[in-house]
Amino acid sequence: MEKITLLIICFLVISCQKQSNNESLLEKENTFLKKKNDSLKTRLKIANDSLHVLKGQFSWYDSEYDNVDFKKKGIKDPEKFITDGLRSKPELIPIKGVLGGTISFGQIQLLGNKYLIAYYDDGHIEGKSIYQYKLNDSGKLEFKIVGSE
Numbered sequence: 061m062e063k064i065t066l067l068i069i070c071f072l073v074i075s076c077q078k079q080s081n082n083e084s085l086l087e088k089e090n091t092f093l094k095k096k097n098d099s100l101k102t103r104l105k106i107a108n109d110s111l112h113v114l115k116g117q118f119s120w121y122d123s124e125y126d127n128v129d130f131k132k133k134g135i136k137d138p139e140k141f142i143t144d145g146l147r148s149k150p151e152l153i154p155i156k157g158v159l160g161g162t163i164s165f166g167q168i169q170l171l172g173n174k175y176l177i178a179y180y181d182d183g184h185i186e187g188k189s190i191y192q193y194k195l196n197d198s199g200k201l202e203f204k205i206v207g208s209e
Contacts (some may be wrong), residue, residue: 121170130195142193143168145201146178154189154208157182175206 123139130138146152147165157163161182168178171190179188189208196202 120172126170126173133195133199139170142170142176142201146176146191146193146203149203152191152203152205153180153187154205155180155185155187157184159184161185 121139127135127138127142130141135141146168150164153163153165155163159182161184163180163182163185166179166181168176170176174194175190175192177188177190180186187208190206192204192206194202
């Protein structure tokens with residue numbers, strides 16, 4: 061009987077030690093994962109900050125200085141006004157849709173206060189053009205193709 065009691069006590073001691081070792085391993089793993097997570101958060105913040113700087117650095121259009129005359133005429137968001145104006149004139153796209161596709165403007169980027177570059181496609185063919193734009197005396201936009209690719 062003593063042997064069985066001694067065997068049970070040994071088993072309990074060994075089990076407790078294994079559980080203690082498992083808890084210690086879990087604590088170490090949790091500490092490692094927390095440090096790794098903090099490191100990844102820091103890297104993500106640095107990457108996001110870098111993208112923000114790069115995004116602003118390569119902009120050809122400065123909303124503070126370009127098209128001030130539009131703002132003076134009561135147009136609060138000249139960039140949107142201009143891009144919406146071009147989108148409303150698909151006849152200015154120098155190619156026609158093929159295979160039943162409807163060609164339309166996609167990305168439009170203003171290049172200062174006189175020019176813009178516009179991408180267009182119909183799902184089958186694509187192209188891009190540089191347009192000159194201006195606001196006429198009656199407050200309407202006028203566009204002229206400068207070049208296409």
